[in-house]
Amino acid sequence: MEKLRKVLTGQDDEEQGLVTQVLDASTLSFGTRVRWFAICFVAGVVCSILGTALLWLPQGIKLFAVFYTLGNIVALASTCFLVGPVKQLKSMFDPKRLIATVVMLLCLILTLCSVFWWDKKRFAAVLFCILQFLAMTWYSLSYIPFARDAVTKCFTSCLA
Structure with missing residues (x-):
């Protein structure tokens, strides 16, 4: 019946873009969005903490890198619910966030590359996880007005 109404009113599915169709099909209430954001964010934090705990196992460097990276990805993806x-992808690649986004994504990839294909696994993985944390921070x-300026001024005053 809905298709018939669209045809009669002159609205075709082809007029709507694919993105519009997906967004219309997945409309969530605000409460549901907040709940899933919280669930995904907490899951991401738990994965990162679990990864950090696994670092201290004898051969835990691979598990550390995978869980820490997975945790960051899940925590980042949780904002898609909000x-x-x-819109999240557009804001990630906004010019004021572009460098931080690229560095963050590059560090995510380099962390996994370091534990699976490189020789100096432990040092490189820990270094890239630290860089992941700094880039994510x-x-x-960048979402908090004037926060970057405040942090920059704080560090320059401490170093001067």
Whole structure:
């Protein structure tokens, strides 16, 4: 019946873009969005903490890198529930966040490459996880007005 109504009113599915169709099909209430955001964010944090705990096992460097990276990805993806995936991707690659996003994604990839294909696994994995944390922090600060400026001024005053 819905298709008949669209044809009669002159609305075709082809007029709507694929993104619009997906967003219309997956409309969630605000409460549901907040709940799933919280669930995914907490799951991401738990994965990162679990990964850090696994680092201290004798051969836990691979598990550490995988769980820590997975935790960061899940925590980052949790914001898709609040603003939607398309808007999240657009804001991630906004010019003021572009460098932080690229560094963060590069560190995610390099962390996994370091434990699976490189020789100096432990040092490189820990280094890239630290860089992941710093890039994710800098990226997150870009959403708070004047937060990056405040952090920059704080560090320059400490170093001067």
